Amino acid sequence: MLPESRDPTHCPQGRCSVCRVRSVSVCAALDRSELDRLEALAENAVFAGKTTMLMQGDPADAVYTITEGTARLYRLLPDGRCQIVRFLLPGDFIGLSLSEHYAFSADAVEPVAACRFGRSAFSGLVDRMPHLLRRLHEAATHELTLAQDHMVLLGRRTAEEKVAAFLLGLRKRLGHLGRSTVMLHLPMTRQDIADYLGLTLETVSRTFSKLAGDKVILVVRNGIQVLNPRRLEDLAAA
Amino acid sequence: MLPESRDPTHCPQGRCSVCRVRSVSVCAALDRSELDRLEALAENAVFAGKTTMLMQGDPADAVYTITEGTARLYRLLPDGRCQIVRFLLPGDFIGLSLSEHYAFSADAVEPVAACRFGRSAFSGLVDRMPHLLRRLHEAATHELTLAQDHMVLLGRRTAEEKVAAFLLGLRKRLGHLGRSTVMLHLPMTRQDIADYLGLTLETVSRTFSKLAGDKVILVVRNGIQVLNPRRLEDLAAA
């Protein structure tokens, strides 16, 4: 199911210098000798699809950089209502806050490979490398900007605008990773998309159908194809 | 209209050492000599109620610490729809990202006093003070956590839960600042609250009336009184 790039020898001893997501991850801040020190801390971690990577409230003993696959980062209300705050793609970092406990839960939505760093060791490294801290801070403020975008979406957009904005956002991120921006692979379920957009799975499904009827997208197995990106941008209302 | 604490001599030459919000602001990270250097950069800024402090997209020439008053931090959609992402209270910092352009707009909702720092000078100071950067990063990740809480609220809570959660959140923040947690002063309009909660002003008003009818709160001029905090917590659905 995984692309060949994720064979288990991809980064066996934490070979950061040949890491394919380094340029888009927080590790991009480091020079060669610093990378070596980071490498000493790195472990490979893999998670099967639909398994839990970490849970809100658990002691945060590790931080991760995703190297392959897709994860969902979410919060639960006591009655089971779920809000996905972000989908994680290769290059994304988990544990920016360096705090003692995770503030959210994370699941693999498809098989995930990640680079795992012990939190206290990583935190020590951050203390000794101010530009790694600077990079983490940039990543945190970037996420904050994304979070604000998402608040606008959740609070002030219609179902159709939400779905269009979701597809465009994913398209952009996949483009950044060098993936196709026409055939979007959607490893997550309709329920996941609904939990991300503050909708129900039925509304997501109906909206896909409507966009397909309007020839803006084509719904295919495990994904969608973007037929009319311009139209999609209009529908997303900036 | 302002409490006496905001007389214009409060911090005339940027007297950080006697600043009343220092302990809750990012400046708390600094020791005496560092504070002196920060002081050299500080200017006082005041903004009348209902005036714009800064606008999304503008060059970010300054960062601020709010010392008095309340501001709203928001994004606009092209058609005028507004989402307030956060209300700023004394101690809150604007400009965590240190980026070249503001990613949001901010208005004073009541008269605001702030400590103003030129961005490039402040950024230079951050480069020379790693624990100030650490503090900024902590503040950024804390805001990220708040942003995630707010996404859950916007995406998955009912109007009543939203209003209850808003009141409890404000109550907690005001408590932190040593203000009353029974009589909550609400300087913002119903429209502001609606734009914060992803509702309409009518729904906010109706929900206040309903909570008042249930004797959970009492609606008074320019604020509300919390009659039954326990009940309010139940209604907020954690």
Add this chain to the structure above:
DNA sequence: CGTCAGCTTGACTCATCTCAACTAGGGTGG
């Protein structure tokens, strides 16, 4: 004392949710 912004309330509408039936693959075990 008149005007106006902010707030409340009512009546009605509608976008989205809820509940439910049905379809399509994919995997599993006999």
Add this chain to the structure above:
DNA sequence: CCACCCTAGTTGAGATGAGTCAAGCTGACG
């Protein structure tokens, strides 16, 4: 290799929470 089941997705019909539109109230301010 087929029959079954199970998960995921689609679609329909009806319910409803929140929005819209509109009227009226009230205290602040000039």
